[in-house]
Amino acid sequence: MxxxxxxxxxxxxxxxxxxxxxxxxxxxxxxxxxxxxxxxxxxxxxxxxxxxxHEKPSQDNPQGGxxxxxxxxxxxxxxxxDPTTGEPTRIGRKRIDEEGGGRWVRYAKASGEIIDK
Structure with missing residues:
Protein backbone atom coordinates (compact mmCIF):
# COMPACT_ATOMS: atom_id res chain seq x y z
CA MET A 1 0.00 0.00 0.00
CA HIS A 54 20.96 -8.56 -22.44
CA GLU A 55 23.64 -5.96 -23.11
CA LYS A 56 24.55 -4.33 -26.42
CA PRO A 57 28.22 -4.19 -27.42
CA SER A 58 29.91 -1.07 -26.05
CA GLN A 59 33.43 0.22 -25.39
CA ASP A 60 33.40 -1.31 -21.92
CA ASN A 61 32.00 -4.62 -23.15
CA PRO A 62 32.81 -4.97 -26.89
CA GLN A 63 31.44 -8.51 -27.01
CA GLY A 64 28.01 -7.63 -25.54
CA GLY A 65 25.84 -10.62 -24.75
CA ASP A 82 22.81 -12.06 14.36
CA PRO A 83 26.48 -10.92 14.62
CA THR A 84 27.23 -13.33 17.50
CA THR A 85 25.47 -16.56 16.45
CA GLY A 86 25.04 -16.10 12.70
CA GLU A 87 21.36 -17.06 13.01
CA PRO A 88 18.54 -14.94 11.53
CA THR A 89 17.03 -12.53 14.04
CA ARG A 90 14.43 -9.82 14.29
CA ILE A 91 15.68 -6.25 14.70
CA GLY A 92 14.82 -3.76 17.43
CA ARG A 93 15.77 -0.13 17.92
CA LYS A 94 16.90 1.49 21.15
CA ARG A 95 18.57 4.68 22.22
CA ILE A 96 21.98 4.43 23.84
CA ASP A 97 23.07 7.27 26.09
CA GLU A 98 26.16 9.16 25.14
CA GLU A 99 27.50 12.47 26.24
CA GLY A 100 25.48 15.23 24.64
CA GLY A 101 22.31 13.19 24.16
CA GLY A 102 22.08 9.75 22.61
CA ARG A 103 21.74 7.96 19.33
CA TRP A 104 19.44 5.29 17.97
CA VAL A 105 20.99 1.90 17.22
CA ARG A 106 19.68 -1.38 15.86
CA TYR A 107 20.06 -4.50 17.98
CA ALA A 108 19.42 -8.22 17.49
CA LYS A 109 16.36 -9.30 19.47
CA ALA A 110 17.70 -12.86 19.89
CA SER A 111 20.98 -11.97 21.62
CA GLY A 112 20.62 -8.27 22.44
CA GLU A 113 23.86 -7.57 20.51
CA ILE A 114 24.08 -4.08 18.95
CA ILE A 115 24.36 -4.30 15.15
CA ASP A 116 25.23 -0.64 14.39
CA LYS A 117 28.74 0.19 15.57
Missing part, protein backbone atom coordinates in the same frame (compact mmCIF):
# COMPACT_ATOMS: atom_id res chain seq x y z
CA UNK A 2 1.44 3.39 -0.94
CA UNK A 3 2.35 5.65 1.96
CA UNK A 4 0.91 9.14 2.35
CA UNK A 5 2.95 12.25 1.55
CA UNK A 6 5.86 10.24 0.06
CA UNK A 7 6.95 9.27 3.58
CA UNK A 8 9.70 6.65 3.58
CA UNK A 9 9.37 3.65 5.84
CA UNK A 10 12.29 2.98 8.19
CA UNK A 11 13.71 -0.37 7.07
CA UNK A 12 15.33 -3.01 9.28
CA UNK A 13 18.24 -3.57 6.87
CA UNK A 14 21.10 -1.31 5.82
CA UNK A 15 23.80 -1.47 3.16
CA UNK A 16 26.52 -3.91 4.21
CA UNK A 17 24.29 -6.09 6.44
CA UNK A 18 24.61 -9.88 6.16
CA UNK A 19 21.11 -11.27 5.49
CA UNK A 20 19.32 -14.60 5.00
CA UNK A 21 16.60 -14.95 2.34
CA UNK A 22 13.50 -16.41 4.02
CA UNK A 23 11.13 -16.60 1.02
CA UNK A 24 11.26 -17.05 -2.74
CA UNK A 25 13.41 -19.05 -5.16
CA UNK A 26 16.63 -18.32 -3.24
CA UNK A 27 15.20 -19.26 0.18
CA UNK A 28 17.95 -20.27 2.61
CA UNK A 29 20.78 -18.42 0.85
CA UNK A 30 22.91 -15.80 2.59
CA UNK A 31 24.36 -12.62 1.13
CA UNK A 32 25.47 -9.06 1.77
CA UNK A 33 23.16 -6.09 1.08
CA UNK A 34 24.60 -4.05 -1.80
CA UNK A 35 21.91 -1.37 -2.11
CA UNK A 36 18.69 -0.35 -0.35
CA UNK A 37 15.66 1.23 -2.08
CA UNK A 38 13.60 2.69 0.82
CA UNK A 39 10.81 4.14 -1.34
CA UNK A 40 10.18 0.78 -3.03
CA UNK A 41 10.94 -1.18 0.18
CA UNK A 42 13.37 -3.41 -1.72
CA UNK A 43 17.01 -4.45 -1.30
CA UNK A 44 19.72 -5.68 -3.66
CA UNK A 45 21.57 -8.69 -2.17
CA UNK A 46 24.86 -10.03 -3.54
CA UNK A 47 24.34 -13.28 -5.47
CA UNK A 48 20.57 -13.43 -4.81
CA UNK A 49 17.74 -13.29 -7.40
CA UNK A 50 20.09 -13.47 -10.42
CA UNK A 51 18.46 -12.44 -13.70
CA UNK A 52 19.75 -12.48 -17.31
CA UNK A 53 20.40 -9.00 -18.68
CA UNK A 66 23.81 -12.04 -21.89
CA UNK A 67 25.01 -11.13 -18.41
CA UNK A 68 23.77 -12.35 -15.02
CA UNK A 69 22.81 -9.55 -12.62
CA UNK A 70 21.15 -9.34 -9.23
CA UNK A 71 17.57 -8.10 -9.11
CA UNK A 72 16.03 -6.52 -6.04
CA UNK A 73 14.12 -8.50 -3.41
CA UNK A 74 11.34 -7.20 -1.17
CA UNK A 75 12.62 -6.27 2.28
CA UNK A 76 10.10 -8.60 3.96
CA UNK A 77 11.81 -11.60 2.34
CA UNK A 78 15.14 -11.10 4.15
CA UNK A 79 16.23 -11.31 7.79
CA UNK A 80 19.39 -9.82 9.27
CA UNK A 81 21.87 -12.34 10.69
Missing amino acids: PRKYNAQKKLHVKKGDEVLVIAGNDKGKKGRVLFVYPKKERVLVEGINMRTH RLKREASVHVSNVMVL
